[in-house]
Amino acid sequence: MAPRPYNLIAELSYRCPLRCPYCSNPLDWAETRDSLDTDAWCRVMREASALGVLHVGLTGGEPSVRSDLEDIVAAAAGAQLFTHLVTAGLPLDEDRLEALARVGLRSVQLSIQDALPEASDHIAGTTSFERKLAIARKTRALGLPLVVNVVLHRHNLGRVRELIALARELDAERIELANTQYHGWALLNRDALLPSREQLAAASAIVQEEQSRPGLEILWVLPDYFGDRPKPCMGGWGNKNIVVAPDGLVLPCQAARSLPGLEFYDVSSHGLEACWADAPGMNAYRGEDWMPEPCRSCDRRGQDFGGCRCQAFALTGDATRTDPACALSPDHDVIAKLRDGDHSGVPLRHRSATRN
Amino acid sequence: MSPASGVNAPLSPDALSAALRAIGEERYHHRHPFNERMHEGLLSRRALQTWVANRYYYQTRIPIKDGMILTKSPDASFRREWVQRIHDHDGQREGEGGLELWLRLAEAVGLERSEVEAFELVVPGARRACDEYVAFVGGHDLLESVAASLTELFAGFIMHTRIAAFEKHYAWVKPGGLDYFQSRTVQAPKDSKYGLEYVLEHARSREDQQRCLAALRKKCDILWSFLDAVDRATARPVLASHALVRDEPDGSRVVVLSERAVRIGGSGNEILELCDGTRTGMDVAGARVAAHPGEGSVADEVHDFLEEMGKAGALRFEPEAPE
Ligand code: SF4
Ligand code: SF4
Numbered sequence: 001m002a003p004r005p006y007n008l009i010a011e012l013s014y015r016c017p018l019r020c021p022y023c024s025n026p027l028d029w030a031e032t033r034d035s036l037d038t039d040a041w042c043r044v045m046r047e048a049s050a051l052g053v054l055h056v057g058l059t060g061g062e063p064s065v066r067s068d069l070e071d072i073v074a075a076a077a078g079a080q081l082f083t084h085l086v087t088a089g090l091p092l093d094e095d096r097l098e099a100l101a102r103v104g105l106r107s108v109q110l111s112i113q114d115a116l117p118e119a120s121d122h123i124a125g126t127t128s129f130e131r132k133l134a135i136a137r138k139t140r141a142l143g144l145p146l147v148v149n150v151v152l153h154r155h156n157l158g159r160v161r162e163l164i165a166l167a168r169e170l171d172a173e174r175i176e177l178a179n180t181q182y183h184g185w186a187l188l189n190r191d192a193l194l195p196s197r198e199q200l201a202a203a204s205a206i207v208q209e210e211q212s213r214p215g216l217e218i219l220w221v222l223p224d225y226f227g228d229r230p231k232p233c234m235g236g237w238g239n240k241n242i243v244v245a246p247d248g249l250v251l252p253c254q255a256a257r258s259l260p261g262l263e264f265y266d267v268s269s270h271g272l273e274a275c276w277a278d279a280p281g282m283n284a285y286r287g288e289d290w291m292p293e294p295c296r297s298c299d300r301r302g303q304d305f306g307g308c309r310c311q312a313f314a315l316t317g318d319a320t321r322t323d324p325a326c327a328l329s330p331d332h333d334v335i336a337k338l339r340d341g342d343h344s345g346v347p348l349r350h351r352s353a354t355r356n
Numbered sequence: 357m358s359p360a361s362g363v364n365a366p367l368s369p370d371a372l373s374a375a376l377r378a379i380g381e382e383r384y385h386h387r388h389p390f391n392e393r394m395h396e397g398l399l400s401r402r403a404l405q406t407w408v409a410n411r412y413y414y415q416t417r418i419p420i421k422d423g424m425i426l427t428k429s430p431d432a433s434f435r436r437e438w439v440q441r442i443h444d445h446d447g448q449r450e451g452e453g454g455l456e457l458w459l460r461l462a463e464a465v466g467l468e469r470s471e472v473e474a475f476e477l478v479v480p481g482a483r484r485a486c487d488e489y490v491a492f493v494g495g496h497d498l499l500e501s502v503a504a505s506l507t508e509l510f511a512g513f514i515m516h517t518r519i520a521a522f523e524k525h526y527a528w529v530k531p532g533g534l535d536y537f538q539s540r541t542v543q544a545p546k547d548s549k550y551g552l553e554y555v556l557e558h559a560r561s562r563e564d565q566q567r568c569l570a571a572l573r574k575k576c577d578i579l580w581s582f583l584d585a586v587d588r589a590t591a592r593p594v595l596a597s598h599a600l601v602r603d604e605p606d607g608s609r610v611v612v613l614s615e616r617a618v619r620i621g622g623s624g625n626e627i628l629e630l631c632d633g634t635r636t637g638m639d640v641a642g643a644r645v646a647a648h649p650g651e652g653s654v655a656d657e658v659h660d661f662l663e664e665m666g667k668a669g670a671l672r673f674e675p676e677a678p679e
Contacts, residue, residue, distance in 0.1 A: 214383075
C-alpha cells in the first residue's frame with residue numbers, strides 16, 4: 001500500500017518573470033504547458049485532502065502568473081488544506097495578496113536573491129528587489145507568517161549575515177538559507193555557482209552564531225557536494241510529498257521528469273489517488289526494495305533513502321545507483337572532482353525568459 | 357608559524373572584556389520582552405507575582421552553584437573571595453541575606469512566604485532553565501563557571517532600572533520589597549569586578565577565551581529561556597490565527613502550520629480548548645488541575661504543552677495588561 005502523502009506541491013505554472021540561473025525548473029520548462037484549468041486544480045485540492053494531505057505549497061515557476069490563483073486558494077482552503085504561497089513577489093501585488101488572504105491563504109514564502117538590491121536584481125535577471133520587500137511588508141501587515149527563502153551560491157554566500165538581518169527586519173518567522181541543489185538550471189550553471197570550502201565554512205559559522213539568538217528561525221540547508229552523506233531527498237520517493245506539475249503530471253519530486261524510462265500518470269486522465277499509488281514511476285523507487293549496495297545493507301537507509309535519484313542519474317547516468325553525494329558510494333570521486341576543480345570566471349547563464 | 361598572530365592569537369584583556377560586554381549588550385535579558393514590559397509598567401499584578409515566585413527558585417540555586425564553584429578551586433584566596441557570595445545570599449543567620457530579602461519582596465507583592473518557599477508557582481520551563489545553569493557549572497571547569505557568572509556585569513544596571521520602574525509603576529508593592537534590588541546594586545558590581553578580573557587573567561589562550569565567551573552566551577540564553585517560560589505562564593495563549601486545526605480519521609487532531617504539523621491527543625485537545633484568549637497559562641493549568649484533582653503532573657503537562665505549541669508557532673501569547 002502506498003504511504004500517506006502529507007504535503008502537496010502544486011506547481012501551478014513554470015512561467016516566471018524572474019530568470020534565476022539556479023532555477024530548479026526543467027531547462028525546457030517552456031515546453032511544459034499550463035494545461036490544468038481552474039476546475040482541474042480545484043479537484044486536485046479536494047482529492048489531495050481526501051488522500052490525507054494537510055498542507056499545500058502553491059508554487060511554480062511563479063504561481064501568481066495564474067489569474068485564477070484566488071479560486072485555487074479558495075478551493076484548497078475549502079478542502080481543509082493549509083495554504084502556503086511560494087512566490088518570487090511578482091507579478092503579485094499588495095492588493096492581490098490581500099485578496100488571497102481573504103479567500104484563505106495562510107502563509108507566504110518569499111524568495112530573495114541577495115541582500116543587496118543590485119545583486120538581487122542581477123541574479124533575478126529582473127528588477128524585483130523593492131517589489132519583494134513590499135510583498136514582505138504586506139504579508140506581515142496582513143498578519144500572515146513570512147518565510148524568506150534564499151538560494152545560496154558563490155556570489156551571495158558572503159552576505160548571509162546581511163540576509164539574516166534583512167529577514168529580521170522584515171519580521172520573518174523563518175529564513176531558509178538553502179545552498180544550491182544542482183538540478184535544472186542550477187546543474188547547467190554548476191561550475192559558476194559552486195562555492196569554495198572557505199566560503200562555506202565562514203558562512204556556516206555566521207549561521208551557527210545567528211541561530212543561537214532568539215526570534216527568527218534559521219534553517220541552513222547543507223550544500224550538495226560538500227558533505228559525506230546525501231540529503232533525505234523529498235523525505236523519500238513517493239513517501240510524503242506529492243508533486244503536481246503544470247501539465248498535470250504527478251511526480252515524486254520536481255526533478256523526476258528528467259529521469260528517462262519512468263511512467264507517471266496525469267491528473268487529467270487519472271484520479272490523484274491512482275497517480276500517487278499506482279503509477280509505475282511512483283513505485284519505481286518507493287521503499288527499499290530497489291536499493292543497490294551499499295544502501296541495501298546500510299543502517300542509514302531509513303533516514304536518507306539512499307539520497308537523490310535525480311542526482312544519481314545526473315552524475316552517473318544510472319538513477320538506481322547510490323547517490324554519489326554519499327562517501328560510501330563507489331561513484332563518490334565524481335563529486336570530489338566537480339567540487340575541487342578551479343571554476344573561477346565561469347559565467348552565469350540566466351534561465352530563459354518567459355514566453356508570453 | 358608565529359604563535360601570536362592570525363585568527364588564533366589571543367585577544368588582549370581589553371578586547372576580551374569588550375567582547376564579553378558585547379554579548380551582554382546583545383543578549384542579556386534586559387532585552388527580553390517580559391523585562392521590557394516589566395520596566396515599562398505593563399505587567400499585571402499576577403504576572404509580577406509569578407515572576408517573583410519563579411525567580412525565587414533561581415535565587416535558591418545560586419548558592420548551590422557557588423558552592424560547586426568553590427569545589428573547583430585549589431586556591432584559598434579565590435575561595436575566600438567567592439564564599440562571600442554564599443554568605444551574601446544565605447546570610448550569617450536566619451532572617452538575613454539575599455534569599456530572605458527575596459522572600460520579603462514576595463510578601464510585598466502579595467504572595468505567601470510558604471507558597472513561594474514550596475515553589476508552588478514555579479513552572480517547569482523556568483525550573484529547567486535554573487537547573488540547566490547548575491548542571492552547566494557541574495559539567496564545566498572553573499574558568500567557564502566564573503565566565504558564566506559574568507551576567508552580573510549587566511545586573512547592576514538592570515537593578516537601577518528595576519527600582520525606578522517599581523517605584524514609578526508598581527506603587528502597590530509594599531515598602532521594603534525593593535531591598536533585594538538595592539542590595540544587589542552594591543554586590544553585583546563588586547562580584548562581577550572580581551569575576552571579570554579572574555577571567556581576564558586566566559583566559560590566556562584564544563581557545564580559553566572562546567570557551568569563556570561561549571559560557572557567557574550560554575548563561576544569557578538560560579536567563580532568556582527562564583523569562584520565556586514566565587512569559588508563557590503569565591500571558592494568554594490563543595491559537596495563532598493562521599493555524600489550521602483539522603480532525604483526523606482516527607479521532608486525533610492536527611494543528612497545521614506553514615512548516616510543520618503537530619498532532620495532539622486527548623489531553624492536548626482539552627488544553628487547546630481552554631486557550632481561548634481569556635485565560636493565562638497559569639489559569640489554564642489551574643483549570644486543568646481543578647478538573648483532575650489529585651493527578652500530580654497535570655499542571656506541568658499544561659506548561660509543557662504550551663511551550664511545545666508556542667515553539668511550533670501554533671500559539672500566540674497575549675500579555676495580560678495591568679489592572
Ligand atoms: S528560481 Fe527564480 S526563475 Fe525559477 S521559479 Fe523561482 S524565482 Fe522564478
Ligand atoms: S550508503 Fe546509501 S543509505 Fe547509506 S548513507 Fe550512503 S546513501 Fe545513505
